[in-house]
Amino acid sequence: MVNVEEIRAYLNGILPELGMNKQRELSRLIYEISKRDGHAPSVILPAEKNLTFERAKKILLQKRYPFSFSAAPKNAFYLPKLDFDPAQRADLQEKAFSPKYIYIEESVKESGLARRAKEMFPDASFYSWDGKQKVGSEHFSRRIETLLIHQEKYDFLKPCPCSEGNAGCGYNLINLGFGCRFECEYCFLQQYQNLHAVLLPANVQDFLEKIDQAPFRKGPFDRVRIGSGEFTDSLVFDELTQYSHDLVPFFKNRPHLQFEFKTKSTCIDGLLKEGGAENVVVSWSVNAPQFIEQVEHFTPSLTQRLAAAKQVAEAGYRIGFHFDPVVPFDGWKEAYLTAAEQIAASVPREKVAWISVGLLRFSRELKKVVENRFPENWILDGEFLLEFDGKMRYPEKLRQEAYEFFVPHLQKLFPQTVVYVCMEKPHICSCSL
Numbered sequence: 001m002v003n004v005e006e007i008r009a010y011l012n013g014i015l016p017e018l019g020m021n022k023q024r025e026l027s028r029l030i031y032e033i034s035k036r037d038g039h040a041p042s043v044i045l046p047a048e049k050n051l052t053f054e055r056a057k058k059i060l061l062q063k064r065y066p067f068s069f070s071a072a073p074k075n076a077f078y079l080p081k082l083d084f085d086p087a088q089r090a091d092l093q094e095k096a097f098s099p100k101y102i103y104i105e106e107s108v109k110e111s112g113l114a115r116r117a118k119e120m121f122p123d124a125s126f127y128s129w130d131g132k133q134k135v136g137s138e139h140f141s142r143r144i145e146t147l148l149i150h151q152e153k154y155d156f157l158k159p160c161p162c163s164e165g166n167a168g169c170g171y172n173l174i175n176l177g178f179g180c181r182f183e184c185e186y187c188f189l190q191q192y193q194n195l196h197a198v199l200l201p202a203n204v205q206d207f208l209e210k211i212d213q214a215p216f217r218k219g220p221f222d223r224v225r226i227g228s229g230e231f232t233d234s235l236v237f238d239e240l241t242q243y244s245h246d247l248v249p250f251f252k253n254r255p256h257l258q259f260e261f262k263t264k265s266t267c268i269d270g271l272l273k274e275g276g277a278e279n280v281v282v283s284w285s286v287n288a289p290q291f292i293e294q295v296e297h298f299t300p301s302l303t304q305r306l307a308a309a310k311q312v313a314e315a316g317y318r319i320g321f322h323f324d325p326v327v328p329f330d331g332w333k334e335a336y337l338t339a340a341e342q343i344a345a346s347v348p349r350e351k352v353a354w355i356s357v358g359l360l361r362f363s364r365e366l367k368k369v370v371e372n373r374f375p376e377n378w379i380l381d382g383e384f385l386l387e388f389d390g391k392m393r394y395p396e397k398l399r400q401e402a403y404e405f406f407v408p409h410l411q412k413l414f415p416q417t418v419v420y421v422c423m424e425k426p427h428i429c430s431c432s433l
């Protein structure tokens with residue numbers, strides 16, 4: 001673990017006159033290089049006679065961003081203050097989902113979801129929730145201790161908020177739940193979710209009622225696509241929520257629409273009981289096995305996800321895969337190609353409706369959350385630049401090369417499948433669809 005105080009002391013020794021902002025930028029750069037390469041500050045920035053801030057910064061930027069230093073605009077390097085709080089560290093001891101505190105809104109206390117929660121978690125403490133009471137933990141890692149069952153009143157259906165300037169795929173979302181029990185190091189919920197609890201609506205029928213009148217965007221697909229996995233994993237709580245028992249029959253009766261469950265889980269019992277539907281696509285987020293093991297904590301392995309996908313396909317659903325996020329680590333091409341070949345060998349290919357590919361991107365706020373929760377992470381060691389949509393992304397040239405390498409391979413392996421690039425500038429997406 002890199003010692004931040006050591007970096008600051010070293011800088012004070014070789015550049016004693018630095019103001020706060022300059023000290024912040026140089027410390028940040030030394031920290032990131034040291035974390036990536038394992039070198040001491042004196043190796044990264046050796047003391048030299050007449051060293052200035054400008055020269056030191058140039059040396060460090062070149063070392064930190066060897067691929068993009070000369071071409072990137074100078075304001076693309078994001079160098080926030082080093083700010084660590086050991087109390088924020090993620091708890092990586094896996095625990096079963098067994099909430100200790102369950103809050104139920106008065107209006108849904110007789111719902112099937114409330115009843116099942118009482119049956120499944122008899123040892124929990126139950127409270128009536130009035131919509132104002134503070135619930136949840138101070139600590140994000142303890143979010144699965146609290147379950148909040150509520151009646152959603154406003155947020156039913158919306159177009160996917162693909163960020164500004166991106167190509168968009170005409171996706172539509174129903175937000176059936178908030179929070180997840182997995183611990184993916186890159187998960188945006190770590191920064192986005194300020195209620196540290198699992199939030200599940202009991203009034204799924206109200207969501208479905210909105211669908212028949214909705215003016216949908218279709219995008220480049222043959223039918224309107226609607227999905228539920230934006231703020232949670234669509235299936236991870238399905239044993240409790242049983243949303244699959246409402247969603248599958250509803251969409252089965254509406255063949256002009258298609259619905260997508262997006263998951264990393266193997267919670268497919270509800271889907272299997274419903275018996276399959278051609279216009280319901282169950283898609284798995286997939287990655288190279290070593291990435292899953294090191295970065296997507298508590299999630300099923302690739303092999304387990306594919307075994308579930310095969311069962312679901314055989315039951316009559318179509319399936320999909322999202323290679324997202326792709327991270328170009330050492331040996332990534334071989335690792336991702338092997339994963340793609342494993343998928344092709346494990347599931348009926350003609351059942352694969354779509355495969356998306358998206359390189360890792362994240363908000364600048366998430367960067368500090370990830371380095372606090374996962375100080376030993378390696379996903380932030382890549383060259384991320386502040387980009388056109390305010391997100392941190394790999395340099396455009398690297399992204400383009402990665403998509404141009406991987407997408408054609410997927411198209412070849414899955415000739416009947418729509419392969420598309422997710423959340424990218426239109427010209428970068430041109431290698432897909």
Ligand code: SF4
Binds near residue numbers: 233
């Ligand atoms: S599965 Fe999805 S929602 Fe759950 S932690 Fe991972 S990225 Fe977040």
